[in-house]
Amino acid sequence: MAIFAMTDGLVIVNGVTLSDHANEITVEDTRDTVDITSFGATSKAITKGLGDAKITVKFFQDFAAGKTHATLQPLIGSSTGVTIEVRATSAGRSATNPAALMTGLLMSYSMLDGSVGDASEITAEFVNSAQAGMTYPTA
Amino acid sequence: MNTYKVLLPVLVDGEYGQFDVFEKEFTVDAERTNVESGLLAVEPRRYRVLVDTEVYGVKGSDPDPTFSAGMLIEQESALVNGGHIERVEDAPVKKTTTKKKED
16 A cells, blocks of 8 residues: 555444444554663653553544443443444455554543534544553554 | 353353353453453354444345454444344254154
8 A cells, every 4th residue: 555545544443334424533552661770870761651542533423322421421321332333444354454452441432523604523532551551453 | 241252261150161161150350351361262153134324244225234242241232232133042942852653
């Protein structure tokens, strides 16, 4: 896959494919910055600490059965992580279309967020809840 | 109630050894702890998709709108309460009798 425009992203939340209700995906895989500078140093020494991961998706709200609200609302009351998977395209996982996959918790849910005349969009932020962190399976 | 398989070589509940399968009503926290620790795995169960959204790769309008998955209590309840799926109960075991017909 060459440089591409995001036109066919895939979003799966707890097994439910919500790509046709999403229009923005952000995947973050980070490590804490740990300062290990000791006395006598002339420059800071930094190492990596604990990992963290987050997937943020912007959805169009839809209260129909099986759509955005029905999928996300139950997760805000749940303390069990669910699988979140996103891909650049809806094609199967491959070396040129890897998935970003993690077990995550939905930490905030804004059922409505918009102004008059706007499309009803909401942002869902899933934070990592498992030791595996973010993985990038290709198969 | 879920069905679990013991993955580790230990005795669970004093009676289930490695690879044994058993049914139990765990609390959400106890289930999650046991599964995340690698002690137990949830045995796959059959579900029917009730909506036209793809759930586990299957739509309610597909010729066979069912799939199998091993879900934790809260993962399953999110989808059941959201109206996405329902459990497909196993067909009841057909009762057979060995009693001979009386003449």
